[in-house]
Amino acid sequence: MSELADPPVTELFDPIEISPAVIPHYPNPGEPLPPMYPSFPTRYEPVLTGNCLVNFSLISNLMDKTASDCSQPFAALVGNVICCPQLSSLLHIFQGFYSINSNKLVLQDAVANYCLTDIISILASRGANSTIPTLCSVKSSNLTGGSCPVKDVVAFEKAVNTSKLLEACGTVDPLKECCRPVCQPAIMDAALQISGRQLTINENKNIAGDFNPIDSLNDCKGVVYSYLSRKLPSDVANTAFRILSACKVNKVCPLSFKQPTTVIEACRNIAAPSPSCCSSLNMYIAGIQKQMLITNKQAIICATVFGSILRKGGIMANVYELCDVDLKDFSIQAGCLLRSLPTDMIFDNVTGFSFTCDLSDNIAAPWPSSSSVSSASLCAPEMALPAVTTSQTLKNPGACD
Structure with a gap:
């Protein structure tokens, strides 16, 4: 997988x-995605080395x-x-x-x-x-x-x-x-x-x-x-x-960004919504969505980092706004942002694995004010996450909306 x-x-x-x-x-992409975990894990008795003398049952x-x-x-x-x-x-x-x-x-x-x-x-x-x-x-x-x-x-x-x-x-x-x-x-x-x-x-x-x-x-x-x-x-x-x-x-963006050459070429001189720019931008972001699930705070940092790369390439217009790019677009399947607080996977014998998403509905990705990535703290009041969020637990979340 x-x-x-x-x-x-x-x-x-x-x-x-x-x-x-x-x-x-x-x-x-229009069809429902298969579950990421279609079968339940099979437990078995592990083969141990016999040289680590500790009672694992206590933990x-x-x-x-x-x-x-x-x-x-x-x-x-x-x-x-x-x-x-x-x-x-x-x-x-x-x-x-x-x-x-x-x-x-x-x-x-x-x-x-x-x-x-x-x-x-x-x-x-x-x-x-x-x-x-x-x-x-x-x-x-x-x-x-x-x-x-x-x-x-x-x-x-x-x-x-x-x-x-x-x-x-x-x-x-x-x-x-x-x-x-x-x-x-x-x-x-x-x-x-x-x-x-x-x-x-x-x-x-x-x-x-x-x-x-x-x-x-x-x-x-x-x-x-x-x-x-x-x-x-x-x-x-x-x-x-x-x-x-x-x-x-939550202090860093864990995503990897390849040089967005095609996005820069398509969006460099636009000042209004452009089909070619938005198509190129959306295609690039679709590649980002294949990497991993991230938290809401990481999404803010990732959007700022990527926006700074675009500004450095000569894109001055806020293409996030022009192309309706939201924070949740930076996480896998463009629907789930994990909460910034520690989160665990949950397993039961009926529903399988689940985890809790903090879905930021249509919250626009922040466009940076310059091409340099600042070390602005998410603790600052002006960097606080928007209040309008919806928490939802996804079961077998292979098809996030």
Whole structure:
């Protein structure tokens, strides 16, 4: 049902940049589309390595949630917002869960490889896509702490104000955290403390900007997540980690835009609705719709990014308005925008898989004021989503309207 390109390299447990999915092309768009999931997943008993000595049944509910969120063939279509953030959270929680009765916060290299293999095998046996490690760019080394110098509880608690950390991340407000973060800076501060970079940054703030994705700071963030997983109930930790993922997911557009040469040629000099321009624009956007489901906030960013590309190519007129391009046109099947808050796939034995869409009815895509993509925050009042929205749960959403 889907085809994946080579996945990009991402930071530790930061699976928001995934390979775009390509869904089948249906030659007769006027006809009803077949369900994306016409059959129910078959559960089977997984074959485990026997070298990851942990009682997986104790986190069975979390494994079920992850398997559902990463189900075949939905994983690629919802990976950016649903599957990869949930897989990331599962691995964080497993890392803390594995060594709960020891002083360690990480797994040894050899054990980590076995455990990740077992985790993926269990998820696949419950209907998940077995390619999710590649889709979400996760490796067994993510469970080992990498180059972080602090990997045990005693050293961690000596270096970090753990009461402050737990207070900040024990209850994460989904409506406030992304705009007025509390948990995120607490995690970063703890990672800085155990990475040994705090002194360096205080001495020379000029080097505090970009860190390499493989350096100790990112490895130490994984250790911080592991500590939180040991101290918080798994459902509380999972909710917190998913909210943190949503904050970052909604800051960027995950879609890939090829150079819109034909659109620029057809629309460069128009000032009124033009059939050739709108036809070219709609054809290009139809290609975008084959990639993945995105959130309402991502749609705003994607529309701005694409509009900036068009302006840079010389199109000054608001072709979104002239050609009736809406926000929902940037998501798959041009009908479903996922909510910006963390969302899960839902499965039952009668209706199959479903997910909740936040349908923005005829809300025009925002046309940028310049060709440069600004870093305007969606937290600003003027960037808030329009109030007129309709929430609707789609069952087997192969044919979104």
